[in-house]
Amino acid sequence: MAQPFRFMLDQTETKSYGDFIPRNLRPLIDRAIPHARAQISGSPVVAIGLASSSQTFFGVNVELPGVPLNYSIHAEQFLVANLALHSELQLKGLAISTNGYYFQAPCDHCCQFLKEVRDMALRAATMSYARFSKCPSGVALIDRRGTVYSGWFMESVAHNPSLGPVQAALVDFVINGDGQEFKEIVEAVLVEKRGAVLSQEDTARMILEKIADPDCIFRVSYIANIIKSSL
Secondary structure, three states: OOOOOOOEEOHHHHHHOOOOOHHHHHHHHHHHHHHOEOOOOOOOEEEEEEEOOOOEEEEEOEOOOOOOHHHOEOHHHHHHHHHHHOOOOOEEEEEEEEOOOEEEOOOHHHHHHHHHHOOOOOOOOOOOEOOOOOOOEEEEEEEOOOOEEEEEOEOOOOOOOOEOHHHHHHHHHHHHOOOOOHHHEEEEEEEEEOOOOOOOHHHHHHHHHHHOOOOOEEEEEEEOOOOOOOO
């Protein structure tokens, strides 16, 4: 049985591919592109990042069935969430490929996102970056096996490039869910500040109603104050 794609390479595997240059990255693009979920646009995108730890991380675009494309997870956003899940603090190299044919610069949407998140202290799940709205939030998704996947709000000053907590948790699901479909998600919990000027509840509910199990249980927990994780 084939091993599931891990969306990362350790230091030894990274070194075996040589320098972080286009001709050496082509095999990595080929490995990652089947794992993109671009069933709406038909245009799979792969982002490859070389972290300061000398490990390589992958991102792919994830389009959500039945949900407008502006709620999709860009490959660059997936990559940043992947780095955060592994507590990586710095990105030394970045390569992006559409359809596996050519390399390109990040889209304007993700340029803004990448510019800001490089200043984040990227740490383990449940840390929310909401510098501008002061409305941190996090989501936990549970599949039929009882496995929990988490994500948190990563905010951009431009708002549109922000990555919502549900989309961030879906990155964890795609990475660690052994290739399961989103319909295997049977429970979700959103935690956010009570009385927040920016609530994730309606967006989270809309996305989950479209992609998760029809009987998925969605709960919201309101907290008076969320203490930000410290380094």
